[in-house]
Amino acid sequence: MHGRHLTYAVAGLALAFVPAAAAQNNSPNKPKDAxxxxxxxxxxxxxxxxxxxxxxxxxxxxxxxxxxxxxxxxxxxxxxxxxxxxxxxxxxxxxxxxxxxxxxxxxxxxxxxxxxxxxxxxxxxxxxMLVGIKLSDSTPARGRLVTFSGSVYPAHDGRSALIQKRSSTGRFVTVARTTLRDAGDARSTYSRRVRVRDGVYRVKVSGDGDHINGFSRARTINVAG
Structure with missing residues (x-):
């Protein structure tokens, strides 16, 4: 009989400590994980x-x-x-x-x-990709060809350089294309002669697994005459 009372007393004592331990774990002073x-x-x-x-x-x-x-x-x-x-x-x-x-x-x-x-x-x-652009003439006479040229970094030999003109809706449309050529380990180059009209032009090189699409700055061409 006494043993049974002792067992219950110890069990009750253990239960009394559970809320206190839980309260300690939820204390606002407990250090936060990093x-x-x-x-x-x-x-x-x-x-x-x-x-x-x-x-x-x-x-x-x-x-x-x-x-x-x-x-x-x-x-x-x-x-x-x-x-x-x-x-x-x-x-x-x-x-x-x-x-x-x-x-x-x-x-x-x-x-x-x-x-x-x-x-x-x-x-x-x-x-x-870093795409450069040069024009042989930004104010050509009507009917003359303009050479688009530049360098692309890093080298992407064999990829296409797309010469694009901005449309009336603001969207750039490809009007000519050429292939990037070997110019050493660091860069590729392109060059293409194009018959142009008044407008804003740029050059685009499509991306691959290592780089996303590259775009040159926009250049304006005003045809004279």
């Missing part, structure tokens, strides 16, 4: 341009945290991350920044060396 954000500005650059990756580490400890950057340059993105070698240290508010010049489309993620380490959501930065 977290990290990642943003890119801009998210699309032209080849040789720069982007800024930045974010913030939040949690129990924010200042002085080492953040390292990993990159994946192969599609589909997300399964081949490699260290970039770039690291940053958070300031007192947990903020960090990287300045980068990716040469191909690249997906990044940041890893904060907190305890335990935490990883950001991925951020994709797209890289446009």
């Amino acid at each position: 977290a990290i954000t990642l943003a890119a500005d801009p998210t699309t650059i032209v080849y040789s341009g720069a982007t800024t990756l930045s974010g913030r580490v939040s949690g129990a400890s924010t200042g002085g945290v080492t953040v390292r950057l990993e990159a994946d340059t192969t599609r589909p993105y997300g399964d081949s991350y490699k260290p970039t070698g770039a690291t940053a240290t958070t300031d007192a508010s947990g903020k960090y920044t990287f300045a980068l010049k990716p040469l191909v489309n690249t997906q990044y993620r940041a890893i904060a060396q907190a305890s335990p380490p935490v990883t950001s959501a991925p951020k994709l930065v797209l890289v446009r």
Whole structure:
């Protein structure tokens, strides 16, 4: 009989401690788990341009945290991350920044060396081909041919360069095309003679797995006579 009473008493004592433990776990003073954000500005650059990756580490400890950057340059993105070698240290508010010049489309993620380490959501930065444009004459006589020429970075030998004219609706329409030629490891070149009318022209090179569509700046041609 006494043993039975003792068993019930101990059980009651254990139950009495459960609410207190739960209250402790839900305490607003309990340290928060670390977290990290990642943003890119801009998210699309032209080849040789720069982007800024930045974010913030939040949690129990924010200042002085080492953040390292990993990159994946192969599609589909997300399964081949490699260290970039770039690291940053958070300031007192947990903020960090990287300045980068990716040469191909690249997906990044940041890893904060907190305890335990935490990883950001991925951020994709797209890289446009750099397309130059030169005109042999921007005010040609009626019926004369104008030579469109320029360089494309990086090299994309064999791809098409589309010479386009802006229509009355504002849409660019292809009026001629030519093939990019070898001009060394760094660039390709194009050249094409075109009979033109008054209007605004540009050159487009379609993208591939490493780069997105590249566009030259727009050039105006005024036909004389």
